[in-house]
Amino acid sequence: MAHSDDRTVLERxxxxxxxxxxxxxxVAAYLAWQFVGLxxxxxxxxxxxxxxxxxxxxxxxxxxxxAGITVLLVLVPVIALSLYAGYQLLLALQGxxxxxxxxxxxxxxxxxxxxxxxxxxxxxxxxxxxxGEFVSNPRQKxxxxxxxxxxxxxxxxxxxxxxxxxxxxxxxxxxxxDDIADALRQLFGGTNTVAYAYATAVDxxxxxxxxxxxxxxxxxxxxxGLAYLxxxxxxxxxxGIPMVAVLAFLTGAASLIPLVVGKVVYVPVLALLAVQAxxxxxxxLVFVGATAVVYFLALDFLPQTFLxxxxxxxxxxxxxxxxxxxxGPVLFGWYGFFLLPIVFVAILECVRIVLPELLHGxxxxxxxxxxxxxxxxxQSEGDVPSDEYAENRxxxxxxxxxxxxxxxxxxxxxxxxx
Numbered sequence: 001m002a003h004s005d006d007r008t009v010l011e012r013x014x015x016x017x018x019x020x021x022x023x024x025x026x027v028a029a030y031l032a033w034q035f036v037g038l039x040x041x042x043x044x045x046x047x048x049x050x051x052x053x054x055x056x057x058x059x060x061x062x063x064x065x066x067a068g069i070t071v072l073l074v075l076v077p078v079i080a081l082s083l084y085a086g087y088q089l090l091l092a093l094q095g096x097x098x099x100x101x102x103x104x105x106x107x108x109x110x111x112x113x114x115x116x117x118x119x120x121x122x123x124x125x126x127x128x129x130x131x132g133e134f135v136s137n138p139r140q141k142x143x144x145x146x147x148x149x150x151x152x153x154x155x156x157x158x159x160x161x162x163x164x165x166x167x168x169x170x171x172x173x174x175x176x177x178d179d180i181a182d183a184l185r186q187l188f189g190g191t192n193t194v195a196y197a198y199a200t201a202v203d204x205x206x207x208x209x210x211x212x213x214x215x216x217x218x219x220x221x222x223x224x225g226l227a228y229l230x231x232x233x234x235x236x237x238x239x240g241i242p243m244v245a246v247l248a249f250l251t252g253a254a255s256l257i258p259l260v261v262g263k264v265v266y267v268p269v270l271a272l273l274a275v276q277a278x279x280x281x282x283x284x285l286v287f288v289g290a291t292a293v294v295y296f297l298a299l300d301f302l303p304q305t306f307l308x309x310x311x312x313x314x315x316x317x318x319x320x321x322x323x324x325x326x327x328g329p330v331l332f333g334w335y336g337f338f339l340l341p342i343v344f345v346a347i348l349e350c351v352r353i354v355l356p357e358l359l360h361g362x363x364x365x366x367x368x369x370x371x372x373x374x375x376x377x378x379q380s381e382g383d384v385p386s387d388e389y390a391e392n393r394x395x396x397x398x399x400x401x402x403x404x405x406x407x408x409x410x411x412x413x414x415x416x417x418x
Contacts, residue, residue: 042169221252
């Protein structure tokens, strides 16, 4: 009776702990959703730079130093160049559409400052351009500058804080990824488990996608930069491409989306060259036509045919990634560009590794039961040798092999022993 009471107390204790764990999981999920942009940006930075960090770590033989070098020399320049390219693009678009450039209004569009009234923005710009107005009406001008400047500074500071925390998260993951992997391995119950096979498949796919994306952006930006520079060198008088570096980076970023590649950038560039050619001389249109052929081959056909299948997301189909990249920002906002591919990979590997056995009522295995050509192989990407796994599966399939004849004195009696 005492044994039964002890068991009841133990079960109640376990139920209480499970409820407490569920509560903590709910709180963690709520906090993660509140800072989802920071988290997915940090995860992207981790997976996009992990192969580089591994190579650096092999040279410097220090996890923290390798992570710091990777973040400072790879991740920070990429973020800075992205911000600069986006700002320059908005600056050019505003100047093209309105004929004038309002930096405060542009910052409002760039950082989401929709609550700054137009009158205050204009007064703020006049006060900066003509400091003498402070003498005539110092109180009003100071209040206007402080009010508008506080909004601008607050938005800029929030954006920089988000990027800094995301970079710090990437650094933390790069430095402690081995420790995190060991902890998860213990939590999952070892390497010879379905949970570990699923986690390693997702981990490998995310590295393939995000590191492939970063590498493809770098390669395409270089090709686009060479193409645009060559155009400016060979173009007839009156033809030229502005902001070559910014347009090259934007071409590389646009090339992440399969099928779209760099069309959204180099087609408007060709349109600009065509307009310039019509205004200068009709004969320059021949040069624009030849440039269009070169752009199509160098920035579209060849990258999409050879580079993208090999570099960007080699384990995953490009059409699937295209839907993830296009629908992510539509569903979630800017961070959806990173979030939806993560969710897509998690769902894909669950369908490949776990779902078929669950539907058929079969025992879960470490194999991918479907979609062998899509996604990572959990066997080859994990740490479990295939012969060990095969041995374990054999033991589970035939747990009681026939007894040796020599052990039972040569008899063939196979009745179970009492």
